[in-house]
Amino acid sequence: MDNPPSPDLYDRVIAKINREHKLLLIKRRLFLYSFSLVASSGALIPLGKNLYQDLLRSDFLEISSLLFTDFKSVVANLPDFTLSALESAPLLSITLAGLFLVGFVYSSAKLIGFFISLNKFNKNLI
């Protein structure tokens, strides 16, 4: 009447627990990076518009265009050119747009990595 348990039952149970734990971690990270991707892409649109407006409002484009039209003169007056470019650049807009762009690229790269690992994980199960 007694059905003794199979000798590898313990190993199978532990393996199943580990797999489920890994799957849970992957799902949580997928959710986190998906949310981060949506948030960063949503923020990039108004920040990009803001950056465009700030660049047009400032003298940065005109001053940086001198690099292409008067390169030798710019190099001869490099300290003044550098300071004028720094003074006119809309640094806050550039920094914010840059940060969210980095966040967008990082989240995309992480998501792609997780989809690949999820695919491999499912294949292992099968």
Add this chain to the structure above:
Amino acid sequence: MELKLSNVKETLGGEAKLKYLKKPIFILAILAVLAAVFAGGVFVGLEKARFSYGWRENYYRNFIGERRRPMMGPGRGDDRSSFGMMPFGRPPFDDYFNAHGVAGEIISTGSSTASTTTLVIKDKENTEKNILINGQTVIKSRRQDLKSADLKIGEKIVVIGAPNDRGQIVAKLIRVAENFFDDLIK
């Protein structure tokens, strides 16, 4: 090269200890970069503040003339109303201006001495700036070199220079700009 690396590793206490030093070295490098950026920001801010102070202190001398005194009477707005009506409006007292470069439209030309010419330009924020042209100033339009007398009222220019203590920009390079960026805005 290999010998030197192994000497460094030995000095630092072996490869195991080197792994522990990587994080603190990385953090120190980040802090050094942040400190450099902060110092750069302070320097740029001080230059702007110094120039803006000189611009305001010398406003009447630069744009109205030394002999003319401000007229008494109602002006635009608040506590500065005793300055009276000004040709170019009340100077903005709460702005900091770029000290080493400006892009704008020439609204006035004149000469202060035999060797220098002054221009007054109106920038994108409708603020007047005094540009000093001397013998070292390079003036260009397309591929041609120009003289200061060739600059006309209404022309749009981009100026790179250094500020003096009179709130003027001593121009080193002036490029007569095409209307490229105006077309972008439209």
